[in-house]
Amino acid sequence: MNDPMMPSIWRIKNYRTETADTFTIDLVNEHGQDGMTGMHFQPGQFNMLYLFGAGESAISISGDPRNKDVLTHTVRAVGTVTRALARLKRGDVIGVRGPYGSPWPVVEAIGNDVLIVAGGIGLAPLRPVIYHLIAEREKYGKVTLLYGARSPVDILFRQELEKWRGRFDMQVEATVDNARQGQTWHGNAGVVTGLIPRAGFDPSQTTVMICGPELMMRFTIIELQKRGIEEDAIHVSMERNMKCAIGLCGHCQLGPEFICKNGPVFRFDRIRDSFRKREI
Amino acid sequence: MVTFIYFNYMITENNNSFLRIEREDLQGLIEALAESGYRVIGPTVRDGAIVYDEVEKLDDLPAGWTDEQQPGSYRLKRRDDRALFGFNVGPHSWKKFLHPPNLRLFQAKRNDKGFEISNDNQPAPDLVFLGVRACELHAIAIQDKVFINGPYVDSVYGERREKAFVVAVNCGQAGGTCFCTSMKTGPRAESGFDIALTEVIETDQHYFVAEAGSERGVEILEKTRTRKADESEKKKAVEIVEFAASRMGRNLDTTGIKELLYRNHDHPRWEDVASRCLTCANCTMACPTCFCTTVEDTTDLTGDHAERWRRWDSCFTTDFSYIHGGSMRVSVKSRYRQWMTHKLAAWIDQFGTSGCVGCGRCITWCPAGIDITEEAAAIRKNELQRENKEQQDGNA
Numbered sequence: 190m191n192d193p194m195m196p197s198i199w200r201i202k203n204y205r206t207e208t209a210d211t212f213t214i215d216l217v218n219e220h221g222q223d224g225m226t227g228m229h230f231q232p233g234q235f236n237m238l239y240l241f242g243a244g245e246s247a248i249s250i251s252g253d254p255r256n257k258d259v260l261t262h263t264v265r266a267v268g269t270v271t272r273a274l275a276r277l278k279r280g281d282v283i284g285v286r287g288p289y290g291s292p293w294p295v296v297e298a299i300g301n302d303v304l305i306v307a308g309g310i311g312l313a314p315l316r317p318v319i320y321h322l323i324a325e326r327e328k329y330g331k332v333t334l335l336y337g338a339r340s341p342v343d344i345l346f347r348q349e350l351e352k353w354r355g356r357f358d359m360q361v362e363a364t365v366d367n368a369r370q371g372q373t374w375h376g377n378a379g380v381v382t383g384l385i386p387r388a389g390f391d392p393s394q395t396t397v398m399i400c401g402p403e404l405m406m407r408f409t410i411i412e413l414q415k416r417g418i419e420e421d422a423i424h425v426s427m428e429r430n431m432k433c434a435i436g437l438c439g440h441c442q443l444g445p446e447f448i449c450k451n452g453p454v455f456r457f458d459r460i461r462d463s464f465r466k467r468e469i
Numbered sequence: 470m471v472t473f474i475y476f477n478y479m480i481t482e483n484n485n486s487f488l489r490i491e492r493e494d495l496q497g498l499i500e501a502l503a504e505s506g507y508r509v510i511g512p513t514v515r516d517g518a519i520v521y522d523e524v525e526k527l528d529d530l531p532a533g534w535t536d537e538q539q540p541g542s543y544r545l546k547r548r549d550d551r552a553l554f555g556f557n558v559g560p561h562s563w564k565k566f567l568h569p570p571n572l573r574l575f576q577a578k579r580n581d582k583g584f585e586i587s588n589d590n591q592p593a594p595d596l597v598f599l600g601v602r603a604c605e606l607h608a609i610a611i612q613d614k615v616f617i618n619g620p621y622v623d624s625v626y627g628e629r630r631e632k633a634f635v636v637a638v639n640c641g642q643a644g645g646t647c648f649c650t651s652m653k654t655g656p657r658a659e660s661g662f663d664i665a666l667t668e669v670i671e672t673d674q675h676y677f678v679a680e681a682g683s684e685r686g687v688e689i690l691e692k693t694r695t696r697k698a699d700e701s702e703k704k705k706a707v708e709i710v711e712f713a714a715s716r717m718g719r720n721l722d723t724t725g726i727k728e729l730l731y732r733n734h735d736h737p738r739w740e741d742v743a744s745r746c747l748t749c750a751n752c753t754m755a756c757p758t759c760f761c762t763t764v765e766d767t768t769d770l771t772g773d774h775a776e777r778w779r780r781w782d783s784c785f786t787t788d789f790s791y792i793h794g795g796s797m798r799v800s801v802k803s804r805y806r807q808w809m810t811h812k813l814a815a816w817i818d819q820f821g822t823s824g825c826v827g828c829g830r831c832i833t834w835c836p837a838g839i840d841i842t843e844e845a846a847a848i849r850k851n852e853l854q855r856e857n858k859e860q861q862d863g864n865a
């Protein structure tokens with residue numbers, strides 16, 4: 190079965206509710222490669238998840254790349270397929286094809302400070318990077334995570350964030366756009382760019398990875414450039430409609446790039462021109 | 470595992486291989502192909518247009534017909550001879566045989582473990598494409614780059630492509646919307662065919678000059694009644710194509726076109742064309758290189774059986790670029806710009822070739838008569854003025 194449009198069958202081993210609209214599923218493939226129930230992947234890659242009769246969605250892998258027992262995805266329910274996925278439960282099966290796309294530059298970043306900026310569900314595609322950095326902590330300089338969510342109840346992976354914040358070798362800052370909603374919040378308020386002045390990094394030796402809404406990425410890049418970060422040190426993950434994920438359907442084009450095969454992670458200078466154009 | 474080896478076409482520099490086939494003996498060529506197990510697809514007249522369909526005998530071809538093409542208009546007309554290929558390209562392209570408009574990707578059935586997925590892809594049919602024009606050979610070569618030369622292969626396309634037996638026909642005339650000379654894709658069929666024909670019509674004789682482009686082309690010609698073409702016949706065949714080259718209905722200046730379009734993302738001409746474009750998507754459907762598809766999921770009434778279909782899609786719809794929160798290309802301007810910039814500019818970065826072969830279909834079949842060559846020229850013209858102005862400003 191080497192037709193790249195044919196999904197394989199995976200079973201939901203665990204289902205976790207993360208926030209009101211976001212959930213995480215751990216999948217296992219009973220007939221996986223070399224007896225493995227998980228999947229080989231690089232941080233930043235995504236899969237196409239197929240729900241029986243409903244369709245497919247592009248979803249990044251949010252688990253630990255070292256864990257070969259399960260394949261983990263974190264999904265925000267926004268439309269037809271993702272809402273239907275949210276109604277699944279432990280033991281149900283879905284179709285999966287992948288992994289697809291370019292990885293975050295965790296290899297290129299060796300020896301550098303690493304600055305991660307995430308907005309909303311954008312933390313999910315970056316979580317494999319954090320797992321990787323922690324596993325190989327000695328290879329990197331300062332590691333900083335700046336995270337922005339809409340409100341305190343929308344904060345993703347809250348327990349893990351607390352745990353990471355407690356480490357001596359990592360700086361974690363979180364902020365919410367709207368602090369009044371939901372539970373009490375004693376942290377920062379305002380957009381994620383407001384956290385940048387607190388981050389400790391050496392602009393000449395920093396690798397930046399950003400994932401979130403395009404507007405948030407745009408303002409983050411402007412702030413970082415003001416602080417002396419070069420365009421070729423910045424990496425972003427782009428999102429466009431995707432039907433095939435293998436470079437054949439044409440939907441994900443961004444100027445000359447196919448986001449599914451040349452991205453979704455791009456070094457910013459490579460897509461700068463398209464990034465600035467409206468309705469491209 | 471299928472391995473794809475396409476370009477088993479040989480270079481035919483050897484002039485000895487030119488043969489003469491009498492008009493009526495083309496029937497023998499069709500029969501030889503049918504006897505070898507092929508279904509022959511070629512031009513036929515249907516509903517006032519020349520379209521590609523099954524051809525069993527010579528009489529199925531559009532004998533004595535020609536077409537008149539202008540922006541937004543296509544008309545068949547009688548010729549005063551019995552030419553079999555005396556017209557240019559119609560609304561169909563070979564794309565529909567290589568890249569099916571509707572394709573079932575897989576079926577899913579519920580079972581006690583959840584569901585299972587299977588595909589029932591039929592083996593590709595053995596087809597002959599009879600009457601492939603030079604621009605169309607290039608269009609096929611361009612789709613090869615999209616579907617076979619990337620990291621992932623479209624095996625449905627690949628298998629159909631590998632099997633297809635290509636009989637090219639050189640153009641003896643150019644249509645009102647043709648501009649293959651600008652795109653360097655015609656009117657002569659240079660490579661990528663099994664057999665190439667040039668139709669020669671004179672007061673007292675009517676024949677084809679044929680050349681083989683592959684081993685299987687040689688084999689089929691051996692089964693057809695032919696004789697060696699003499700020097701004057703070969704010369705006539707060359708002149709006929711030269712004549713067509715001199716009659717192009719349109720012209721497109723491709724100098725630096727990629728940079729031109731990239732730097733004119735905000736040109737006012739896009740607003741202008743948007744006021745005329747109906748976003749009907751005709752241009753993308755008719756274009757022989759446009760390859761975009763979408764997917765559609767269905768379930769039957771029991772809910773136990775689901776299917777996933779792939780269908781041709783067009784960048785002219787708002788759905789095409791929809792992501793949660795809205796479409797990326799809401800304005801008509803942005804959609805026309807995406808199409809034309811992809812064709813003439815981004816394609817070069819993506820596949821090392823233009824996405825346009827100058828066949829003119831998008832011009833002829835646009836209900837609003839929008840002309841890609843005119844749109845490109847309008848942008849170039851103002852751009853030039855702007856550059857001149859900057860120069861003047863600089864000098865002042």
Ligand SMILES: Cc1cc2nc3c(=O)[nH]c(=O)nc-3n(C[C@H](O)[C@H](O)[C@H](O)COP(=O)(O)OP(=O)(O)OC[C@H]3O[C@@H](n4cnc5c(N)ncnc54)[C@H](O)[C@@H]3O)c2cc1C
Nearest residue numbers: 246247248249264265268269270271429430431453792793
């Ligand atoms: C590379 C990549 C990685 C992604 N990773 C995640 C992730 O980890 N978690 C997560 O929750 N979401 C992720 N998304 C977004 C997710 O793919 C969409 O939210 C999802 O496709 C919406 O589908 P739907 O049927 O629920 O919504 P509908 O609004 O009903 O979608 C209709 C169609 O539009 C398209 N579409 C809609 N929104 C998007 C979108 N944002 N991106 C691409 N296509 C879209 C899909 O083709 C879908 O079939 C990712 C998107 C991309 C491109």
Ligand code: SF4
Nearest residue numbers: 756825826828829831
């Ligand atoms: S863009 Fe128009 S002229 Fe060019 S190949 Fe497509 S249909 Fe033909």
Ligand code: SF4
Nearest residue numbers: 746747749750752835
């Ligand atoms: S350019 Fe013409 S054919 Fe193409 S979408 Fe617009 S109106 Fe339709």
Ligand code: FES
Nearest residue numbers: 434438439441449
């Ligand atoms: S998603 Fe189909 S080409 Fe990228």
